[in-house]
Amino acid sequence: MSKNPKLEFLKIELKPTNHKNVITFQDFFKEVYKVENPENANVKKGIYKTSDIISGFYKFLYKKIDETYNDNQKIKKAFSAKTIKKDNKKTTSINLDKDLNIIDGIISGGYYDTGKEVGSITDATIETEKLKRDKILLDDFYFYFTHR
Known part of the structure; x- marks a missing residue:
């Protein structure tokens, strides 16, 4: 899970418009x-x-x-449903309850194209490897969406 977990609530209020098109x-x-x-x-x-x-x-x-990954190229951050391997089958942790109008589950996401490097914690003399542009640093987050 995320190192600095926080609870975020977003409320989106939609208002009617008078525009015809x-x-x-x-x-x-x-x-x-x-x-x-x-x-x-x-x-x-x-x-x-x-x-x-x-x-x-x-x-x-x-x-x-x-x-698939949903990414924001401006801030170089992406997320997708966390893939779980169970009984040799890949599935995701996202649940859809149409009766209660709820989508929830674990999403994996984070920054990509960070310029960071990977090293060995056991031997600092081993040469580091720079992460490629298409590699993402992932954290897991709980996702819950509903409406009233």
């Missing part, structure tokens, strides 16, 4: 739901239940965390 989160996730459920009869009629849109959002977020 603005794509809302609801519009975006209607499109996501439509792409992922093209044969759904209601989707073909343009009818979307709020629960379907929210479920689409959670699945979208789950995939974004679960599949």
